[in-house]
Amino acid sequence: MKDTATGGAGPPTDTLRAQYTLLIKQGCLHPEDYKTNIQRLRRLVLMEGLPVEDDGELTDRQRGQVGSCSLRGKIWKILLGVKSVDAGQYSALLAKGPSPQYQKIRKDIDRTFMSDTAFAQSVDQDKLSRSLNAYVNYCSEKKLAHSYVQGGNTLMGTLLYVMPELDAFATFLTVVNEHLPLYLVPNISGVYQGLQALDYLLETGDPELYAHLRAHNYYPQLLMHSILSLGTGTPPLSEVLHLWDFYFAFGMHMNVVCTAAQIVLMRDTLLAHPSPCSMFRSLPNLDAKVIIDLAATEHGARTR
Numbered sequence: 001m002k003d004t005a006t007g008g009a010g011p012p013t014d015t016l017r018a019q020y021t022l023l024i025k026q027g028c029l030h031p032e033d034y035k036t037n038i039q040r041l042r043r044l045v046l047m048e049g050l051p052v053e054d055d056g057e058l059t060d061r062q063r064g065q066v067g068s069c070s071l072r073g074k075i076w077k078i079l080l081g082v083k084s085v086d087a088g089q090y091s092a093l094l095a096k097g098p099s100p101q102y103q104k105i106r107k108d109i110d111r112t113f114m115s116d117t118a119f120a121q122s123v124d125q126d127k128l129s130r131s132l133n134a135y136v137n138y139c140s141e142k143k144l145a146h147s148y149v150q151g152g153n154t155l156m157g158t159l160l161y162v163m164p165e166l167d168a169f170a171t172f173l174t175v176v177n178e179h180l181p182l183y184l185v186p187n188i189s190g191v192y193q194g195l196q197a198l199d200y201l202l203e204t205g206d207p208e209l210y211a212h213l214r215a216h217n218y219y220p221q222l223l224m225h226s227i228l229s230l231g232t233g234t235p236p237l238s239e240v241l242h243l244w245d246f247y248f249a250f251g252m253h254m255n256v257v258c259t260a261a262q263i264v265l266m267r268d269t270l271l272a273h274p275s276p277c278s279m280f281r282s283l284p285n286l287d288a289k290v291i292i293d294l295a296a297t298e299h300g301a302r303t304r
Contacts, residue, residue, distance in 0.1 A: 013051040014186055019044060020051070020071055027078065032059035042080065045249040046296065049242060049289075050075065061122045061161065073163030074243065080179065087169040089250040090134060099136035099150040105129060108153040116237050123160045131169050138173070146176060146184045150226075151241050154232035156223050158240060179252050183228065194227040201260040205298065209267050213276060222280045226259045234262075234283045242288035246295075254295060261294040262286075 011019070023044065027037045050072050053061065056071045063231045069077070076082075098287070099105070109128050113119040132148060135156070139146045155175070159168035176183060182190025199220040203210045209216075225233045229253075231243050262283055270276040 002030055013054075015184075016048055016051045016056065019048075020075060020151055023125055024078065026303045038079070040300045041075070042249040044183065045075070045079075045245050046292075050245055069163045069167050072245070073167055074169075076159075076162065076244070076248050077167065080168075080171060080174050082171050082174045083251070085166050087166055090166055090169055093134040093137045093141070094130060096137045096141075099133040099140070099148075102129075103148075104149055104155070105132045105136075108150055112157045113232075115235065115239060119157065119161055122156055127160060127165055128153065128157055131160065131165060131172070134169060135172060135176075144177075145276060146181075147186065147188070147246060148187060149184050149186070149228075150253075151228040151232075152176075154182055154229050158230075158232055158237070158244065161237065161244050162241065173250075182192060188228065191228045193222060194253075195224060197256045198223060198227065198260055200256065202263060205260065209264070212271055213294065216276050218277050222277055223259060223263075226262070226283065227255060230255050231258065233285050236285060239286035239288040243286065243291065244293050246288075257295045261291045261298070265290065265294065280290065 010193060020041075023037060023041050027034065028039075037233075044159065053070065054204075059071065060068070075127065106129060108145070109125050109132075112128060132152060135152070136148050138144075148232065156168065156172050159171050162168070163171065182188075202213070230240075232240050234240075243255075243258060246258070266279065270279065273279060
């Protein structure tokens with residue numbers, strides 16, 4: 001993935017934006033070619049990344065996403081298979097008022113991307129509270145095992161940062177119901193499965209590092225925050241967006257692979273540290289390009 005966000009060696013931003021726009025148009029005009037189009041889209045995400053926001057998107061975000069869905073939002077919905085949004089359903093869920101999880105949600109909202117000024121300017125707390133309470137009401141109405149768990153705030157918050165509220169809610173439902181069905185359940189069993197996979201990748205991928213960590217009281221749950229939150233617990237948010245581009249293009253399991261890559265990138269520091277596991281409390285700031293390059297190289301993101 002070329003660092004288009006920072007003016008790397010990829011095509012000019014306008015050219016790249018035109019490439020994505022053309023792929024979206026082709027997908028709309030030729031739905032029968034879905035598999036071919038989605039593979040082209042995934043390849044473009046991997047090889048070039050997404051372009052920076054244009055002036056209109058930046059203005060929309062700073063005003064709270066009152067405009068249309070951003071290019072990144074459109075790409076995310078296509079990759080995730082979000083087929084429609086239902087304003088009537090969302091309005092009805094909001095009309096139910098605060099959910100039984102309201103107080104828990106409010107506490108977590110206060111901690112959502114606290115140090116990110118751009119997020120605070122773009123996503124107000126009322127919007128985040130509305131959407132999360134609507135989700136809990138949705139689960140109750142549909143009699144689902146899902147509910148709100150800590151970490152859901154940063155997942156919804158990231159979506160609200162990228163797309164309008166209604167689109168973000170529809171995308172959130174798709175993510176948690178179809179792509180991460182065992183994450184936002186009371187026992188977060190899917191998260192524990194992800195931690196088992198992470199442990200296996202570390203053990204088989206770097207036995208020396210794994211043995212060192214095990215000798216210093218390592219256990220997979222130390223990295224639960226990274227798996228549950230899809231990496232949103234580690235700044236900056238701008239880099240999280242690039243990671244999510246990759247996850248949505250190649251599968252949510254890439255969250256586990258990229259978390260393993262982050263640990264491997266810390267290898268020298270961890271091996272020299274007298275208490276290496278203490279470093280997992282706050283991972284180094286994200287560099288999405290480096291992490292994705294390592295993950296794609298070591299674990300083969302399919303581009304064809």
